[in-house]
Amino acid sequence: MNKPYLESYPDEKGFFGKFGGSFIPPQLVQPFEEIKKAYEEIKNSKQFIEDLKYVRKHYQGRPTPISFAKNLTKHCNGAKIYLKREDLNHTGAHKLNHCMAEVILAKHLGKKKVIAETGAGQHGVALATAAAYFGLECEIHMGEVDIKKEHPNVIRMKILGAKVVPATHGLKTLKEAVDSAFEAYLNDTKNSIYCIGSVVGPHPFPMMVRDFQSVIGFEAKEQFLEHENKLPDNVVACVGGGSNAMGIFAGFIENKEVELYGVEPLGKGQKIGEHSASLTYGEEGVMHGFNSIMLKDKNGEPAPVYSIGSGIDYPSVGPEHAFLKTEGRTKVGLCDDNEAVDAFYKLSQLEGIIPALESAHAVGFAMKLAKTLPNDKTILVSLSGRGDKDIDFVVENYPIPNSKF
Structure with a gap:
């Protein structure tokens, strides 16, 4: 075997x-x-x-729950969106x-x-x-x-x-x-x-x-079955280096019927220096002691990168993500700054959950994906962290919407 x-x-x-x-x-x-x-x-x-x-x-507060985002789901008018609540882990992230x-x-x-x-x-x-x-x-x-x-x-x-x-x-x-x-x-x-x-x-x-973070995926698998009596159709997580994504993917990687999406930051655009989408625009290269897919400048060195999410503005990506994408087991999604901020405010005002800007990229992509799917399909999002750290930056640069909708 x-x-x-x-x-x-x-x-x-x-x-x-x-x-x-x-x-x-x-x-x-x-x-x-x-x-x-x-x-x-x-x-x-x-x-x-x-x-x-x-x-x-007894210290971290695990297991963290899964929450059904019923108001966000209604707003998107498509697939049901669930959240794996790593924002409730002690210190506010995975x-x-x-x-x-x-x-x-x-x-x-x-x-x-x-x-x-x-x-x-x-x-x-x-x-x-x-x-x-x-x-x-x-x-x-x-x-x-x-x-x-x-x-x-x-x-x-x-x-x-x-x-x-x-x-x-x-x-x-x-x-x-x-x-x-x-x-x-x-x-x-x-x-x-x-x-x-x-x-x-x-x-x-x-x-x-990955092994230490796999607790996310194994918890989520059991919890999702309790909610829906079946596995999710799609699992979505933000990817910079990719620890929260590999953590939740680990629980579903053997289940080929579950689509796995790693969401990269498109930032301000597609030009080098405007984004951090390594898997989308990068090529094979060695950086910080490992071989993966990375963004390079014209000299073959690590390129300048940008994202509104400080935790995902990295010019390479975990080697396992590079492997899984190359093998066709995972798909890559994109979310730009404006979509991430929109998701930040939508999740806050519709569900009472303020997400980290990094996690908002996953939510932003999930919202786009949900709108393309029928309402009997499901999406499980890794909500990797809470947004306390980001609130001052966001409100200073992106005014709070007057309406939830």
């Missing part, structure tokens, strides 16, 4: 087909091998599983699912400090939270542009005891934060561990983060 998909990919070297792997400086080979070995040791251990179950149930697990791994390795990058600040807040809970130091690298844009999350990280380090080179956003965090980790691999915030980076992180 063939092994299940999640046991088959990636291979021993971290490849999903031709994507993935580990392309890192020699001084990082041993530390990353150490992380991989530790993960293989503890992932099936009774103690690790019990610790993770305990913290998820990121804590892998951060708690990564910090348990760090403690297993005897590390004293966790280092990470963050875009919208959700991963930074989640890691700072996990570090506080488990008693480790925490250092978060964040682009200077995003520090100004996501001020509430920066304050949260500092209150939680994390050191926030601005990335001041290049475009001063997520890519530069990753560069900065990698450099800091290189300087102290003995006492620290780099806790990557998505299904990106060198092996084993795309696999590890």
Whole structure:
């Protein structure tokens, strides 16, 4: 018998087909091998599983529910829209699912400090939270542009005891934060561990983060059956690096009748520098230690990218997303800034749920998709985070609508 998909990919070297792997400086080979070995040791251990179950149930607030968006469904006049409510996870996003697990791994390795990058600040807040809970130091690298844009999350990280380090080179956003965090980790691999915030980076992180996030998909599968007595026809999630998407896709990947949509940010347009739609407009390339599909400039370097959602403005994408798209298992959707803001306000005013701008991209695409489908079809959206962090930015730049409709 063939092994299940999640046991088959990636291979021993971290490849999903031709994507993935580990392309890192020699001084990082041993530390990353150490992380991989530790993960293989503890992932099936009774103690690790019990610790993770305990913290998820009694601290994070899992399982998160599925909500039927009845008013949004009525507004779209098409397929029924359901929301997997990761915004109700402690810290307000899905990121804590892998951060708690990564910090348990760090403690297993005897590390004293966790280092990470963050875009919208959700991963930074989640890691700072996990570090506080488990008693480790925490250092978060964040682009200077995003520090100004996501001020509430920066304050949260500092209150939680994390050191926030601005990335001041290049475009001063997520890519530069990753560069900065990698450099800091290189300087102290003995006492620290780099806790990557998505299904990106060198092996084993795309696999590890997917595995830790798969709780979303497995919960959602069981919960959706309770709602509809069948699986969803479509599953929709936003994709930057793609951790929330791989998390929810994991629960349905073996069910070929379920369409899986990864929604990319089209931003302001189709020109390089106006969007972050790597799967749509990119090509194969290596960046930040892994081979995937990435946006390149005329010199073959990572291209400048843009999105209103700071957590998804990244010039590449998780290698598993590249593989699944190439294999035809997933489809790619697009949502531009204006559609995302419209979804932000529509979900807020019709359902009483203020979504993160990143999650609003998934909602915006789901609204478009719903209108093309009959009302006996269903769409399950990964609502990856709440929008507290975005409200000041949105209302300053996009006036609150006078009417819900």
